Structures are given as C-alpha cells and as structure tokens.
Amino acid sequence: MRRFGRTLVTAALAVTVVGGTAGWASGESQSAVTGPPPGTAAWRADTAYGPLPDPATATPYEVARFFAGLDDAARSALVRTHPLVVGNLDGAPVPLRYEANRLAVVATGEARYASLAAPDRRILAFDPRGRGQVAEVFGDLEHAAHVSVIVPGSDNDATSHDARRAPHTGPAGMARALRTATETPLADGPVAGGSVAGGPVAAGPVAAGPVAVIAWTGYTTPVGVGLDAADGRLAAAGALRLARFTAGLDAVGAPDPVLFCHSYGSVVCGLAARHTDAADIVALGSPGMRADTADDLRTGARVWAGRGPSDWIADVPNVSFAGIGHGADPTSAAFGARRVPAADVRGHAGYFTPGTQSLAAFAAIAKGEVR
Incomplete structure (x- = not known):
C-alpha cells in the first residue's frame, strides 16, 4: 500500500x-490536429487528371507514383489549384511541395505566417489549422x-x-x-x-x-x-x-x-x-x-x-x-x-x-x- x-x-x-522549453506555466489542453489537410474535399472532387490519390488513405509511395506519371503542366496545375493538399502530401516531389506551401502561406493572409513565404525558405509542410x-x-x-x-x-x-x-x-x-x-x-x-x-x-x-x-x-x-x-x-x-x-x-x-x-x-x-x-x-x-x-x-x-x-x-x-x-x-x-x-x-x-x-x-x- x-x-x-x-x-x-x-x-x-x-x-x-x-x-x-517555455517553462513553468500552467498547461492549456490542446486538441490534436489530425487527418488530411484543408482542401481535401475539393481535391477529391477534381477529376481533371483522373482519380487523385486520397490524402487520407494513399501511401506516400502511391503518391510518388502518381506524380511520376504526370507531365510538368499537370503538376503545376495541381499546385496552383490545391496548394494546401500538394504542400502536405507526403510522397509528392519536393520542389512541388516548396512551391505549393509558398502559395498556401500567402493565401492565408495572416501576418504571423508571412515570413514563411520568403523566397529563400524551403517549407516542406504547412498546415494553418x-x-x-x-x-x-x-x-x-x-x-x-x-x-x-x-x-x-x-x-x-x-x-x-x-x-x-x-x-x-x-x-x-x-x-x-x-x-x-x-x-x-x-x-x-x-x-x-x-x-x-x-x-x-x-x-x-x-x-x-x-x-x-x-x-x-x-x-x-x-x-x-x-x-x-x-x-x-x-x-x-x-x-x-x-x-x-x-x-x-x-x-x-x-x-x-x-x-x-x-x-x-x-x-x-x-x-x-x-x-x-x-x-x-x-x-x-x-x-x-x-x-x-x-x-x-x-x-x-x-x-x-x-x-x-x-x-x-x-x-x-x-x-x-x-x-x-x-x-x-x-x-x-x-x-x-x-x-x-x-x-x-x-x-x-x-x-x-x-x-x-x-x-x-x-x-x-x-x-x-x-x-
């Protein structure tokens, strides 16, 4: 006993x-951000390039194979149309994710994120939730x-x-x-x-x-x-x-x-x-x-x-x-x-x-x- x-x-x-690292402050309970990124519904509904890999279920290896089968024009179009999804899609080509996340950061219009859009920064993932x-x-x-x-x-x-x-x-x-x-x-x-x-x-x-x-x-x-x-x-x-x-x-x-x-x-x-x-x-x-x-x-x-x-x-x-x-x-x-x-x-x-x-x-x- x-x-x-x-x-x-x-x-x-x-x-x-x-x-x-912040030290001895009382803690405030947090809700974990989980699941696919914002914009996933529009991504799933987009059929311009055939079925797109579902961010919730596709493996990164399936994502990589999908992008390998696209030409540059199709890749760029997806980045412009769905920046938050492409920028957070594990398995997508690294340069595309950088470009997509720069667009996504700017699109938030929030000053607290503005520095992340600087040309010399390589943002591999960005989720504003x-x-x-x-x-x-x-x-x-x-x-x-x-x-x-x-x-x-x-x-x-x-x-x-x-x-x-x-x-x-x-x-x-x-x-x-x-x-x-x-x-x-x-x-x-x-x-x-x-x-x-x-x-x-x-x-x-x-x-x-x-x-x-x-x-x-x-x-x-x-x-x-x-x-x-x-x-x-x-x-x-x-x-x-x-x-x-x-x-x-x-x-x-x-x-x-x-x-x-x-x-x-x-x-x-x-x-x-x-x-x-x-x-x-x-x-x-x-x-x-x-x-x-x-x-x-x-x-x-x-x-x-x-x-x-x-x-x-x-x-x-x-x-x-x-x-x-x-x-x-x-x-x-x-x-x-x-x-x-x-x-x-x-x-x-x-x-x-x-x-x-x-x-x-x-x-x-x-x-x-x-x-």
Missing part, C-alpha cells in the same frame, strides 16, 4: 513538472547524402517555429545550428568525448555528400505544464504524423533519417520508433520515451540519449501510472541507449548551442561519422 501511495504522489508530481504546423528544410534535401529531422517538444507551433529572439532553441534555430555544425570538420578521435556502453564512440572516415536538416514542427505540441505534457495523447497523434512524414521522405528517395528528439518530442519519437526507418534516434532532455529500455522501442535504429547537468527535466519523475508520465530515463545505464556528451549544456534548451559537446556529437551522428 505504501508503494502504491508513493506511485500516486510521483505521478501527481509528474503532472506538475513535465513540460517544454489550430496553432499551425510547419516543416522547414535547411540544405538540399533532393541531393543530400544524409538527412536529419528535428522533433521539438512543448510550446512549439508554426508561429514560434523560428524563434529568432532565442537562437538555437526553437526548431528552426536547432536545425540551422546542426546544419552549420555538419559543415565543420571534426577532429580525429572520440566524438566530443562521447561514449557507448562498452567503449568510446570512434569517428570513422568522413561520409561523402551534404547534410539536409528538417525542422519538423509537424504535430500539436503541449502548451506549458499540465496533463497534456504528462500524458501520451498528443505524442501518439504526433507519432502517426512523424511516421508518415518519414515514409514520405523515403518515397522520394531520401536516405534514412536521423531523428533528434527534444523534450516531449522524444515521447513522440519513442512511440513512432517502430514505424520509421530512422538510422539513429537521439533523445535529448527527455522525460522518457514510453519504453523501459531501448530494445523496447523495437527499432533497428541506433538509440542515443543525453542530458545536461542543469536541465530541469532531471527533476521529472521517470514513472508511468495510469497513462501519466513517460517512463524510464533514456540516459540511465539500464535503458541501454548510447550516451551523447552534454556536460557543457546549459539548461533545457541549450543542446544545439554552438561550441557545445552535444552539438559536435550531433553533427557527427548526422554525418554518419560514428559507428
């Missing part, structure tokens, strides 16, 4: 602590030898996606920092002091080809601290979207991605792990991945974890009771993940700060320089 009582207290504490969702590419996705996806935690949406006032902390800032770090050669030897159970992480030969990094603010994240941050409801919805997104990358010929999963984003990655073809999954500042061990994730990906010494997430109880809490600490030896060095990381949002051991290790993982 005493143990049961302690579990209840710990679970209650988890509700008050688990949250995102709810607080807004966006996926942005840094680098050349079509020709990249390596692809990384940033999966952020709480308090992120299409408006806060690119928080210029706090560089290297928002999803876009993290992606920029990682992309820049991959262009900096690493010294020979252990990767920034990294270690794995059983020995050091050795740097191998530099892998040829560029790296593309995607900031994927593609799910409804919790806001502040509350039940949404402590349970798995939004993470489960996000995991479905992440799995489909990564399948869409595969359908257009992109290499198996590395997932960098921050805070509540690591809960999303934990639930999506078995449904993706990720090469590596990196959990940082994680409250848990809803798994007891790395093996329980049932993924062929290498699993990594890191946490800085001043990260408040360490105070989150690693429990799971009646759906509350996210389970084991991924940085614990018992979990079995490879360790990412993070001794010089400040706070909960400093993992992508230039010059840190963690960012150097992330760059090595992103470039395939570790074995």
Whole structure:
C-alpha cells in the first residue's frame, strides 16, 4: 500500500513538472490536429487528371507514383489549384511541395505566417489549422547524402517555429545550428568525448555528400505544464504524423533519417520508433520515451540519449501510472541507449548551442561519422 501511495504522489508530481522549453506555466489542453489537410474535399472532387490519390488513405509511395506519371503542366496545375493538399502530401516531389506551401502561406493572409513565404525558405509542410504546423528544410534535401529531422517538444507551433529572439532553441534555430555544425570538420578521435556502453564512440572516415536538416514542427505540441505534457495523447497523434512524414521522405528517395528528439518530442519519437526507418534516434532532455529500455522501442535504429547537468527535466519523475508520465530515463545505464556528451549544456534548451559537446556529437551522428 505504501508503494502504491508513493506511485500516486510521483505521478501527481509528474503532472506538475513535465513540460517544454517555455517553462513553468500552467498547461492549456490542446486538441490534436489530425487527418488530411484543408482542401481535401475539393481535391477529391477534381477529376481533371483522373482519380487523385486520397490524402487520407494513399501511401506516400502511391503518391510518388502518381506524380511520376504526370507531365510538368499537370503538376503545376495541381499546385496552383490545391496548394494546401500538394504542400502536405507526403510522397509528392519536393520542389512541388516548396512551391505549393509558398502559395498556401500567402493565401492565408495572416501576418504571423508571412515570413514563411520568403523566397529563400524551403517549407516542406504547412498546415494553418489550430496553432499551425510547419516543416522547414535547411540544405538540399533532393541531393543530400544524409538527412536529419528535428522533433521539438512543448510550446512549439508554426508561429514560434523560428524563434529568432532565442537562437538555437526553437526548431528552426536547432536545425540551422546542426546544419552549420555538419559543415565543420571534426577532429580525429572520440566524438566530443562521447561514449557507448562498452567503449568510446570512434569517428570513422568522413561520409561523402551534404547534410539536409528538417525542422519538423509537424504535430500539436503541449502548451506549458499540465496533463497534456504528462500524458501520451498528443505524442501518439504526433507519432502517426512523424511516421508518415518519414515514409514520405523515403518515397522520394531520401536516405534514412536521423531523428533528434527534444523534450516531449522524444515521447513522440519513442512511440513512432517502430514505424520509421530512422538510422539513429537521439533523445535529448527527455522525460522518457514510453519504453523501459531501448530494445523496447523495437527499432533497428541506433538509440542515443543525453542530458545536461542543469536541465530541469532531471527533476521529472521517470514513472508511468495510469497513462501519466513517460517512463524510464533514456540516459540511465539500464535503458541501454548510447550516451551523447552534454556536460557543457546549459539548461533545457541549450543542446544545439554552438561550441557545445552535444552539438559536435550531433553533427557527427548526422554525418554518419560514428559507428
């Protein structure tokens, strides 16, 4: 009975602590944005080019085959007529999605999204529903030898996606920092002091080809601290979207991605792990991945974890009771993940700060320089 009582207290504490980068505000319950994008009804009714792939049921591979059978004029017509659908259709050609999303952003007429339509931005997905969702590419996705996806935690949406006032902390800032770090050669030897159970992480030969990094603010994240941050409801919805997104990358010929999963984003990655073809999954500042061990994730990906010494997430109880809490600490030896060095990381949002051991290790993982 005493143990049961302690579990209840710990679970209650988890509700008050688990949250995102915004800190210690009370949480507001969020409704997960799911299902096909706006404009799907008009897309389904359009028969100008034969039956169009249904966004709700067609696989990304079926979508890719459909577009491969169209000429340039037909593709352009679909982009102009159905920008929100084409821009969010996993498996559609990457350049078409960029063009479609630029049109979709402009069509909203909303000032909060205006910067996303700048000519130099590569928006791979844009959904204005709810607080807004966006996926942005840094680098050349079509020709990249390596692809990384940033999966952020709480308090992120299409408006806060690119928080210029706090560089290297928002999803876009993290992606920029990682992309820049991959262009900096690493010294020979252990990767920034990294270690794995059983020995050091050795740097191998530099892998040829560029790296593309995607900031994927593609799910409804919790806001502040509350039940949404402590349970798995939004993470489960996000995991479905992440799995489909990564399948869409595969359908257009992109290499198996590395997932960098921050805070509540690591809960999303934990639930999506078995449904993706990720090469590596990196959990940082994680409250848990809803798994007891790395093996329980049932993924062929290498699993990594890191946490800085001043990260408040360490105070989150690693429990799971009646759906509350996210389970084991991924940085614990018992979990079995490879360790990412993070001794010089400040706070909960400093993992992508230039010059840190963690960012150097992330760059090595992103470039395939570790074995």
